[in-house]
Amino acid sequence: MTRKKIIEIVLDTETTGLDYSKEKMVEFAAVRLENGKVKDEFQTLINPKQHIRKSSIAIHGITPDMIKDSPTEEEVLPQILDFIGDYPIVAHNAIFDYMFLNEACLRVFDKPIQNPRVDTQQMFKEVYPDMESHGLEALTKKFNVELKNHHRAMADAMGLALAYPKLKKLYLQKYDWEVKQLENVEYLFERFLRIQNTVNTLQSELQDLKSVFKLYFEQGGNPITAQSGEILTYSSKLTFGYDLAEIKEVLDEVGAFEKAVKLNTGFIDRLICGHSLDEEKRDIIRNARQELSETRNIQIIRNK
Secondary structure: OOOOOOEEEEEEEEEOOOOOOOOOEEEEEEEEEEOOEEEEEEEEEOEOOOOOOHHHHHHHOOOHHHHOOOOEHHHHHHHHHHHHOOOOEEEOOHHHHHHHHHHHHHHHHOOOOOOOEEEHHHHHHHHOOOOOOOOHHHHHHHOOOOOOOOOOHHHHHHHHHHHHHHHHHHHHHHHHHHHHHHHHHHHHHHHHHHHHHHHHHHHHHHHHHHHHHHHHHHOOOOOEEOOOOOEEOOOOOOOOOOOHHHHHHHHHHOOOHHHHOOOOHHHHHHHHHOOOOOHHHHHHHHOOOOOOOOOOOOOOOOOO
16 A cells, blocks of 8 residues: 655744744745655745844844845745645744745735744643753753754754654644543543642642751751662741832843843733733834744633
């Protein structure tokens, strides 16, 4: 029996900035996979006919001089669409590349792309939820794929193309197991709640034990060494609250403001969507965006 040919397009883009509604692609690269094997590739620099943000140049290294003689998106987009066809698009944090490509199609052809998208970052999180990082570098390293010239489109696309079949195999095995559990989902939810209650109980028990250890040291106890070598010690630390308005200038001057202050991104998103800001201020905030990601979560609503 002839094996069915499965074609997927692994791609990556580099851009002038991070807001797909205002910024444009400066580089596009794609690799054609047929049954998990690399069969063809396409890459191009793109003249966006607009400013490239310094923060973006710092990441991908593509300068205005490098793209001044490159084709514009109007000139190169037909080639890009011809290469990707109607095949599934595979990308790491796929929503980012997909939205930039989609926005370009809307500008040039006044119609969106229809390709299904596959997000390898979401797949990686599903297969290895306990990993500290789920970035492309972590993915390629996990599957022993050398990632050279990271943050250039073809290097990232090829690195992903080589790692993706291995990730896909594990993901599909996990997915197949999950599908087989669907008929048991009511029971599994009850089981989930039991496990969660057990975890909560164990966390409470751990806290009780920590309280005993704390009391032991506060009454003059010495460090304790377990048979396995772990050492139980105790320390105390004073922390202060600060008036941000009074120290902002100093933090800016020494280049420590970003490390010292963590933005409440959820609040910022709600602020943009609300009615308290004029359009000029909205634009300033939108232009400060640094990344685009997609989060999918389940939620449990507790009885009151």
